[in-house]
Amino acid sequence: MEKVLIIGGGGGGLILANHLPRKDFDVTVIDKDEYHYYQPWFLYVAFQGSRRKIWKPIASLLKPGIRFVKDEISEINLDERKVYGTRKTTYDYDKIIIATGTSPDPDSIPGLREIYNEYGDYHSNVQNSLKLWEHIKNFKGGTVALGQAGPVCKCPPSLLEGAFQLEEYLKKKNLKDKTKIKFFTPFPRAYPAEQMNKVVEPMVEERGIEVMTFFDVDTIDTKNKVISSIEGDSINYDLPIIVPPCKGTKIRIVPEKVKNPDRFIITDKKTMRIEGYDNAFAIGDVNTVPTSKTGVTAHLEAQVVSNLLQGVYDEFTGRINCPFDTAYGKATFVIADYENPVVPYPPTRIKHIMKMSMARIYWMTLKGQADPIFDYYFDFTNPKKLNEKYATEA
Numbered sequence: 001m002e003k004v005l006i007i008g009g010g011g012g013g014l015i016l017a018n019h020l021p022r023k024d025f026d027v028t029v030i031d032k033d034e035y036h037y038y039q040p041w042f043l044y045v046a047f048q049g050s051r052r053k054i055w056k057p058i059a060s061l062l063k064p065g066i067r068f069v070k071d072e073i074s075e076i077n078l079d080e081r082k083v084y085g086t087r088k089t090t091y092d093y094d095k096i097i098i099a100t101g102t103s104p105d106p107d108s109i110p111g112l113r114e115i116y117n118e119y120g121d122y123h124s125n126v127q128n129s130l131k132l133w134e135h136i137k138n139f140k141g142g143t144v145a146l147g148q149a150g151p152v153c154k155c156p157p158s159l160l161e162g163a164f165q166l167e168e169y170l171k172k173k174n175l176k177d178k179t180k181i182k183f184f185t186p187f188p189r190a191y192p193a194e195q196m197n198k199v200v201e202p203m204v205e206e207r208g209i210e211v212m213t214f215f216d217v218d219t220i221d222t223k224n225k226v227i228s229s230i231e232g233d234s235i236n237y238d239l240p241i242i243v244p245p246c247k248g249t250k251i252r253i254v255p256e257k258v259k260n261p262d263r264f265i266i267t268d269k270k271t272m273r274i275e276g277y278d279n280a281f282a283i284g285d286v287n288t289v290p291t292s293k294t295g296v297t298a299h300l301e302a303q304v305v306s307n308l309l310q311g312v313y314d315e316f317t318g319r320i321n322c323p324f325d326t327a328y329g330k331a332t333f334v335i336a337d338y339e340n341p342v343v344p345y346p347p348t349r350i351k352h353i354m355k356m357s358m359a360r361i362y363w364m365t366l367k368g369q370a371d372p373i374f375d376y377y378f379d380f381t382n383p384k385k386l387n388e389k390y391a392t393e394a
Helices: 011-019 039-048 112-119 126-137 157-172 194-206 295-309 349-366 371-380 383-393
Strands: 002-007 025-031 035-037 055-057 067-070 073-077 082-085 090-092 095-098 142-148 179-184 209-212 217-221 226-229 234-236 239-243 252-254 280-282 320-327 330-336
Touching: 002 011, 002 090, 011 025, 011 295, 011 349, 039 126, 039 157, 039 349, 112 126, 112 217, 112 239, 126 239, 142 157, 142 234, 157 179, 157 194, 157 239, 157 320, 194 209, 194 320, 194 330, 217 239, 295 320, 320 349, 330 349, 330 383
Parallel strands: 002 025, 002 095, 025 067, 073 252, 095 280, 142 179, 142 239, 179 209
Antiparallel strands: 035 055, 073 082, 082 090, 217 226, 226 234, 320 330
């Protein structure tokens, strides 16, 4: 029986653990936290004040026979096949999967730590999302500066989702005429992928959201409330909503060369194998696979690794399927893969219902109980077929 060690109790780690047959694998999941959170709901905590319970104990989300250990890992030695915990515990393995996600890095930009501590954000945790909501619900007007402080970010649609949610909230509260929303991005357009930008740019303009492109945050002067960019531009703000740069794992990994300068693990984009190791994988946000860092990506990568561990050859196609709430009861999905560009998928009410429904079936998804639904959906929304459909309609 092969001993499999999964570092990280996020979506990718749990889906992988639950897809490995107990008769063939001795599976242990290690995480420093006891609870797993449904992270897409942070958006609604921060901009709507939602109090929905979006966490469950990790142990309760694992099938019988899978071991869960609460421990913070300090070092992973890929050469010795040893993992060291801060409780002075050592774990060995036959196969290891690193699924630790990303970490916000507010200390990489002068002034951002102060903003992060005071205002929170809607990407890192429930507490920070609630902190941001307190500022939003007490906001009486002025300039809101909303954007990302680095080029790498979890869930690319979430940046504009925040801007759209904020605009809708301000309109309901009769604060729209008293407020300017300035959306800043390091990219050349409001949404990085050109085809999706064509879909959402008219909404950005219609809702009066000012977009500042090629804005790479350099420093933040919290005393004078000014965000400055490397390019020499600046934004004066009353309410800052800033997503910190995302970095990879803080765990020390031997050899160090498997991590890039931003701490992401260098990974084969089709097999999820860590460069130079046949028995080590990295899935989800922590790897360097050239796709969006989202839960769906981690889900599909986990299924590929599950098949590979069971001796069934499989490859990750680069499929992304990011839910994108455009506010006012509509949503779309950002769909693409390695071979096909992002689909110009228009927002509809039914897509919004689908996104909201995910919050209910998510816990089933982690256990593999919703696999038939997702298999049908991913086939129905094949990016090649959808691109052909919209090309014909255009």
